[in-house]
Amino acid sequence: MNKALFGLYLFFTVYVSSLRELNLLLLLFFVLFSVLFALKRRRLKGFFKGFLYTALFSLMLSLPYSLWSSSFDYSIMMLLRVLNLYMLTLMFISTVNLYSLLSFSKTLSFLLVISVSFTLAYRRVFENFQQALRSRSIEKPKRQELLNFLRRIMGYFFERALRDGQEVTMAMKSRGFDHD
Amino acid sequence: MIELREVYYSYDHNITLKNISFKVREGEKVVLLGINGSGKSTLLKLLNALIFPTEGAYYYKGERVEEKSFKNKDFRRTFRREVALLFQNPEVMLFNPTVYDEMAFSLRQLGFREEETREKVEYWADKFGLSPLLKSPPFELSLGQKQRLALACLLVLSPKLLLLDEPTAHLDPKSTGWLVDLLWELPCTIITSTHNLSLAEELGDRLLVLGQDHTLIYDGRIEDFLRDEEKLLKAGLLHRHRYRDKGGYHTHGF
Numbered sequence: 187m188n189k190a191l192f193g194l195y196l197f198f199t200v201y202v203s204s205l206r207e208l209n210l211l212l213l214l215f216f217v218l219f220s221v222l223f224a225l226k227r228r229r230l231k232g233f234f235k236g237f238l239y240t241a242l243f244s245l246m247l248s249l250p251y252s253l254w255s256s257s258f259d260y261s262i263m264m265l266l267r268v269l270n271l272y273m274l275t276l277m278f279i280s281t282v283n284l285y286s287l288l289s290f291s292k293t294l295s296f297l298l299v300i301s302v303s304f305t306l307a308y309r310r311v312f313e314n315f316q317q318a319l320r321s322r323s324i325e326k327p328k329r330q331e332l333l334n335f336l337r338r339i340m341g342y343f344f345e346r347a348l349r350d351g352q353e354v355t356m357a358m359k360s361r362g363f364d365h366d
Numbered sequence: 367m368i369e370l371r372e373v374y375y376s377y378d379h380n381i382t383l384k385n386i387s388f389k390v391r392e393g394e395k396v397v398l399l400g401i402n403g404s405g406k407s408t409l410l411k412l413l414n415a416l417i418f419p420t421e422g423a424y425y426y427k428g429e430r431v432e433e434k435s436f437k438n439k440d441f442r443r444t445f446r447r448e449v450a451l452l453f454q455n456p457e458v459m460l461f462n463p464t465v466y467d468e469m470a471f472s473l474r475q476l477g478f479r480e481e482e483t484r485e486k487v488e489y490w491a492d493k494f495g496l497s498p499l500l501k502s503p504p505f506e507l508s509l510g511q512k513q514r515l516a517l518a519c520l521l522v523l524s525p526k527l528l529l530l531d532e533p534t535a536h537l538d539p540k541s542t543g544w545l546v547d548l549l550w551e552l553p554c555t556i557i558t559s560t561h562n563l564s565l566a567e568e569l570g571d572r573l574l575v576l577g578q579d580h581t582l583i584y585d586g587r588i589e590d591f592l593r594d595e596e597k598l599l600k601a602g603l604l605h606r607h608r609y610r611d612k613g614g615y616h617t618h619g620f
């Protein structure tokens with residue numbers, strides 16, 4: 187049963203990550219979103235947080251390319267893809283223990299661990315930024331101070347996303363992956 | 367000055383601090399030693415009231431520090447002014463447009479006049495070798511410079527309790543020596559975390575050791591701990607290896 191579900195999940199994952207049609211991606215987005223919304227009403231808070239982080243990541247990674255080539259279709263396509271994948275994975279994880287299932291495939295565990303630790307790492311840095319602001323603020327920060335803070339965080343993640351993105355791509359290549 | 371009573375802390379379900387109790391008196395220089403993941407940073411954040419014990423209690427100057435204590439404005443002001451934490455990653459502390467603004471941040475919040483602010487900032491910038499950089503954006507500095515800047519930002523406020531999370535991690539030997547001297551000059555209570563055994567001796571006179579099991583396994587004089595091979599091994603601070611050592615084992619500190 188689990189294996190069958192996993193097969194289905196894999197199929198959809200591959201399918202979604204090869205989709206380039208914006209309309210189709212958008213349609214899928216709404217379908218998945220409504221299904222999840224119906225399924226996960228009790229735990230929506232965590233869902234939206236993850237949703238937001240995933241969206242931000244994706245944008246940070248793809249925007250530089252878009253700006254460079256001045257075509258935003260690419261960013262939008264990547265955003266939809268990533269969000270669809272996120273929702274698919276969430277649905278799947280909520281029914282099946284992913285780690286134990288993947289123990290048979292090194293490559294997949296590797297990818298899973300990379301992406302999980304990646305998001306985890308970023309989340310912690312973000313938390314640290316917030317804590318540092320709290321620690322250093324004697325009064326409630328003023329608007330200008332908050333703006334500076336937000337600007338810096340965006341800058342920091344932007345740099346990091348670029349740097350890490352490059353590094354992960356190189357690591358994957360050296361291990362024999364090729365991206366399209 | 368501070369006291370922890372049977373403090374536990376867990377992230378989600380992972381226990382990171384287990385049954386920690388100790389007191390620190392005013393003016394003490396304490397070193398917090400432990401290997402990676404033993405919970406040093408977590409403990410320092412707890413002492414800075416950024417996170418709160420899941421169980422047990424934390425007292426600062428006899429007052430209990432809890433989440434709800436921070437609803438009290440006076441308490442929050444006093445606490446944030448007197449207790450300062452240097453984060454392990456100094457980058458997260460820097461977000462102002464220039465080094466000068468960065469150092470002036472807290473002073474301005476306290477309502478100091480601009481001349482006074484300038485005076486203090488220039489004094490500390492000079493002491494930290496940051497004077498030529500006052501106009502640069504902090505994120506362009508090298509990691510070691512960032513670490514010095516982050517510490518300077520805390521010292522302009524003359525804190526009473528200074529919490530340092532691996533303050534020498536990004537410093538070269540010369541700056542490390544300079545920092546050690548500086549710390550001994552400061553009149554405040556200091557708790558410094560490190561996983562560097564040889565540095566521990568220079569950073570303080572009292573030692574707290576977090577074990578691999580996240581409990582406090584030692585509290586006392588540094589020299590006694592360094593002579594106790596069993597404890598060192600238990601803390602994971604010694605390792606045995608055969609490399610370059612014909613025949614038997616050979617133990618090493620970090």
Ligand SMILES: Nc1ncnc2c1ncn2[C@@H]1O[C@H](COP(=O)(O)OP(=O)(O)OP(=O)(O)O)[C@@H](O)[C@H]1O
Pocket residue numbers: 310313377378382400401402403404405406407408409454561
């Ligand atoms: N924000 C967080 N969420 C979940 N777990 C965390 C978080 N921060 C730390 N941990 C976990 O808590 C444990 C202790 O972490 P901590 O950073 O306190 O260790 P440390 O002694 O400072 O280590 P290091 O020497 O590497 O800095 C680690 O296992 C870490 O993975």
Ligand SMILES: [Mg+2]
Pocket residue numbers: 406407408454531
């Ligand atoms: Mg740490």
